[in-house]
Amino acid sequence: xxLELLAEGLQFPEGPIAMADGSVILVEMQGxxxxxxxxxxxxxxxxxxxxxxxxxxxxxDGAIYVANNGGSFQFIDMGGLNVPGPTPPTHTGGxxxxxxxxxxxVTTLYTECDGKRLxxxxxxxxxxxxxxxxxxxxxxxxxxxxxxxxxYALPDGSKIxxxxxxxxxxxxxxxxxxEKTVYMADTLLGRLWSFDVVEPGVLADPAPLQPGNVICNxxxxxxxxxxxxxxxxxxxxxxxxxxxxxxxxxxxxxxHYAVPDVIVTNICFGGTDMRDAWITASGTGKLYKARWPRPxxxxxxxx
Numbered sequence: 001x002x003l004e005l006l007a008e009g010l011q012f013p014e015g016p017i018a019m020a021d022g023s024v025i026l027v028e029m030q031g032x033x034x035x036x037x038x039x040x041x042x043x044x045x046x047x048x049x050x051x052x053x054x055x056x057x058x059x060x061d062g063a064i065y066v067a068n069n070g071g072s073f074q075f076i077d078m079g080g081l082n083v084p085g086p087t088p089p090t091h092t093g094g095x096x097x098x099x100x101x102x103x104x105x106v107t108t109l110y111t112e113c114d115g116k117r118l119x120x121x122x123x124x125x126x127x128x129x130x131x132x133x134x135x136x137x138x139x140x141x142x143x144x145x146x147x148x149x150x151x152y153a154l155p156d157g158s159k160i161x162x163x164x165x166x167x168x169x170x171x172x173x174x175x176x177x178x179e180k181t182v183y184m185a186d187t188l189l190g191r192l193w194s195f196d197v198v199e200p201g202v203l204a205d206p207a208p209l210q211p212g213n214v215i216c217n218x219x220x221x222x223x224x225x226x227x228x229x230x231x232x233x234x235x236x237x238x239x240x241x242x243x244x245x246x247x248x249x250x251x252x253x254x255x256h257y258a259v260p261d262v263i264v265t266n267i268c269f270g271g272t273d274m275r276d277a278w279i280t281a282s283g284t285g286k287l288y289k290a291r292w293p294r295p296x297x298x299x300x301x302x303x
Contacts, residue, residue, distance in 0.1 A: 001257050006278070007037045007287040012075065012082055013280040014226065015056035015123070016287070017064070018270025020302060024278050024287065025064065025101070027053035030075050030082070034064065034099060037287055047104035051094065054137075055123035055226060058301045059155045060130035063098050066106075067121035070094035072139040081283045083263065087139040093117040096124070096134060096153065101303070109157040116162075119146050123173045123226050126300050129200045130155060133182055135170035145169070150184055152201040163203045164195070164211045172227030172237055172266075176250075177297055183215070185224035185237045191217045192224065192235060192248050216252040218242075226266035229297045231274065236296075238264045238280070245279060259288060269296020 006024075011031030016024050022039040025046055032053065034046040052069035059065045070093050073084035095118060096110040111118055124134035131154050138148035148170040153160040172185040182195045182203070192215040196204040206212055215235070218224070223240035230236060235248045244258040245267050263283030270276050274295035279288045 001290050001293070003259065003279075003288040003290050005286060006289045007041045007043060008285055010035070010043075010280075010282075010285040010287060012084070012265075012282045013285065013287055014054055014265050014282060015066075016266055016268040016278045016280055017056055017058060018268050018276070018278060018302075024268070024270075025056065026280060026287065027056050027066065029054055029069075029073070029084075029282075034066070034101075034104075045104075046101055047099045047106060049097065049099065049106055052120075054094075054121065055134070057124050057126055057132065058299070058303045059098070059126060059132070060301050061155070062101070062301075062303050063155075064101055065109075065124060065126075065132065065155060066097045066099055067124050067134055068095050068097050069120035069122060069137065069139070070118075072120040072137070081262070082285060083283065087120075087141065091139060093119055094121045094136070096121055098155070109155070110153060110160050113151060113160045113162045119148065122148075122171050125174050126155075127175060127179055127200055128300050130301075131201050133173050133175070135173045135184060137169055137171055137187070138167075150182070150195070161201070164206075167211060171225050174227050174229045174235060176229065177231065177233055183227065183229070183235050184212070185227055187223050187225060187240075189217065190222045190224055191215075192237060194250075215250065216248055216254060218246065218254070222246075225264065228267045228269055230269075230292075231295045231297045234294070236267050238266050240264065243281075243283075260284075261286065274298060 055067035122137040225238040261281035
């Protein structure tokens, strides 16, 4: 797979969205902004998003919805590699926000669920009905971790449901082409989970003593980040340490596509044939473009 360096100098890019005009809108988590990267590599600020913008997606109203971790990482320069480190003591929690791409106005929709504070929202995906699944990554503490969770919410701020709790480190989230399955990557476990959807926004009860179905655990020490789904149902998950993108088939078999950064965090698909792929190489602050071997799944809402 040939990679084209599209942009660099980004402050921990994540959450790329392929736009109809050929540009990509992404978050800069450390820079606390939404940035548009044009097809020629030029950059412009769409909105300032204080805290820790982590994941982003277009909603049914054309707005950009952001999973904001609230600044749950301190960033460490390790010889030119930008590494997200421990949660600072000032961190109080994160939120789900709506950004108007025309004005840059930011509205906070959710900061809690059933009286429990959101810890570090990470990624989100919209279903056909216009609701969205999102992950809360949790955060580190001096003694260990605060657990994460998997949620479903409506974009008007009227309803939020916690479907799975006490998860180690939920990160990327996506839907199968038929939307009968939610996929979730767990960073620290190196594991891709799946959850059965019985109706929009509702998960089936899990089997006893397990939160969901295990698609695959990666061997050795590999960490998983955010993801995108292919049209044929493969799940492409950004992979850390073994830097690149790992494509998981639903049967658990995998193939790896290398990217020159040990902290690869996300991928999105676009273009007329959905084979254009944009990959965020966050440790080095770069955005790459490539031709993917197969078409990605068209998202429900685009702009």
